[in-house]
């Protein structure tokens with residue numbers, strides 16, 4: 001496939017079509033050899049400042065200029081010449097300094113000069129540690145490569161493997177995450193990488209670290225040794241072992257940091273505040289309320305914390321749109337959130353480190369690190385989401401007093417200029433009471449809070465740098481209270497001292513204080529030591545059973561005893577080893593599993609006993625719980641339904657005895673009460689009256705709710721008006737607030753939370769009519785080349801991935 005050339009000027013002649021083709025080919029060959037010669041003669045020491053001076057092809061130049069890139073950034077002008085000359089590169093430059101183009105331009109150019117076609121297979125592989133970053137790289141590639149005729153794809157999972165497999169064989173350039181790539185290398189027979197010319201690792205230090213180590217090593221095993229390798233990151237190390245793993249050959253070290261006085265952009269103002277753990281949320285809330293006209297990214301250490309803070313703050317309605325992003329969200333949702341945050345003018349995004357690297361959100365005003373980053377590198381990547389490409393930005397790091405000293409040392413070593421500031425105590429607002437109130441009323445929120453608490457403590461506990469992270473010094477009880485929790489959930493892994501205290505506590509006291517069943521993930525301390533307990537036992541001991549999946553709740557009797565596994569033979573074996581711990585067969589209509597353990601039902605009904613552990617099933621497959629897969633099946637609510645009988649509704653009398661809703665009474669007793677017709681009419685009358693009264697009560701409840709809502713709204717408005725008189729928290733420099741700038745983003749204006757943007761028509765819908773057939777699809781993608789379409793959904797990207805640039 002010959003590449004399309006950008007339009008050129010020249011005198012028009014009228015040669016025959018064949019001659020025209022020959023002439024064109026000749027001209028292409030001449031241009032190509034001249035380009036190759038210019039690259040050979042290029043001296044990387046000559047720092048060429050604009051793209052048009054570089055020996056790069058017309059299609060790339062046109063793509064760059066159509067994307068408004070003219071001059072080169074520091075890292076680009078140092079790295080691109082080397083990369084064009086096919087050298088291996090180890091590139092390090094500050095966040096937001098333009099590393100993406102530093103590898104994408106050489107990728108396009110080196111394949112172009114080799115006249116790469118679809119028949120040559122995969123020419124370049126670009127690895128990214130996260131899906132979001134891969135998508136972003138793909139977008140930039142799509143923009144600057146629009147005049148090339150390469151095919152490019154995005155392989156990040158989320159689609160069926162088969163669909164991806166069909167497309168992969170046709171790709172010249174792939175942007176992917178390591179896990180999915182390895183899956184294809186292992187499982188897609190037609191996927192041929194023996195011809196690969198270039199391997200790029202963006203955020204290389206992350207890709208080479210522990211989490212991805214095995215996957216990346218396995219990918220590299222598949223790739224040819226003779227290739228060009230480019231590594232880029234904002235925090236690069238020159239670990240010899242890593243370079244050996246990648247078989248780099250005499251790499252060029254392009255380190256823009258070495259000459260810089262700081263590791264972070266000069267346009268970034270960095271501060272830290274020391275906040276005791278229990279005040280963190282109050283301070284964050286006060287900060288958000290003071291910065292309603294800003295775009296803020298808040299980093300937390302785990303997805304569960306992100307969810308809790310997002311959910312609770314959302315309910316408190318701060319007056320700015322809130323978003324949240326963590327790795328457990330579905331891919332489509334994650335893309336939607338990143339797009340919404342990118343497009344938002346004012347918003348707060350709570351995120352885990354999934355958003356820490358590489359993401360290029362435009363115009364972020366503040367980066368808040370609510371939880372201390374694991375190391376200085378992570379700090380640098382997080383703050384790098386603001387002050388990108390010569391823009392201003394501000395970052396605030398929240399530190400627990402026990403973290404301050406050591407973390408400051410770490411940052412100093414990495415040349416991070418950061419200043420201490422204080423929060424004006426009198427301006428601080430507290431949300432503790434509201435959180436307590438919300439957690440009290442809403443068990444789901446409380447449950448989330450407990451999970452958030454545990455995950456925070458776990459996150460601190462597992463940190464490698466024990467000088468910074470001292471879990472024992474954290475005021476955990478107070479912290480739990482600050483989240484609105486009634487007490488600190490017990491945590492197994494820091495049991496050392498705690499468990500001793502608990503063990504020594506008199507049993508009666510423990511029982512009275514409710515400690516025996518405290519803690520989400522904690523063990524039940526009153527359990528006999530010798531008892532073998534599974535994770536299912538622990539699951540049943542948790543608080544807030546109501547917020548667990550329904551079928552778990554149904555597996556628990558009124559008195560809290562677990563009976564699901566025990567009634568196989570008509571006897572409960574609560575004292576047994578625990579749920580699913582022995583091999584058993586359950587009948588398809590098994591009352592125990594199926595009916596939610598209706599205590600009225602005959603445990604043996606419908607079953608005939610074959611032997612101690614096996615129960616025959618009338619006309620249905622027996623279920624053998626003998627593997628993890630089977631255990632999993634039992635956890636699936638949908639699949640369990642298969643074993644459920646039809647539920648029967650019961651009503652309870654004054655003494656608490658259950659009855660069928662309609663029980664047939666004794667005929668003689670019925671007749672003794674009088675004429676049947678009269679009884680019927682009387683019954684109807686009483687029911688009508690009951691309904692009328694219930695209706696009145698319902699209406700009253702609705703009215704009451706409306707009144708409460710109105711009151712709340714009024715209170716809020718009042719609060720806001722008070723806020724206008726200056727109750728917002730202000731961050732001020734440590735040395736007596738002297739640098740407090742008037743444009744701190746402080747704002748009194750209140751705006752109702754609303755979606756950031758109106759949902760736009762999806763591009764995939766717009767081209768739906770045209771894109772029915774494969775050829776039509778290709779055509780419509782081509783037609784977008786001149787002006788790239790806006791990608792709003794994952795499907796859009798995947799459609800594009802099927803034939804980018806062609």
Ligand SMILES: Nc1ncnc2c1ncn2[C@@H]1O[C@H](COP(=O)(O)OP(=O)(O)OP(=O)(O)O)[C@@H](O)[C@H]1O
Nearest residue numbers: 071072073095096097098099100234358360384389
């Ligand atoms: N030559 C250039 N001229 C103008 N803008 C540029 C240039 N190169 C990059 N940019 C812009 O700078 C911003 C940051 O670029 P990029 O995302 O490549 O940074 P990065 O160094 O990869 O950052 P990080 O380390 O956070 O991944 C982007 O918005 C990009 O469009």
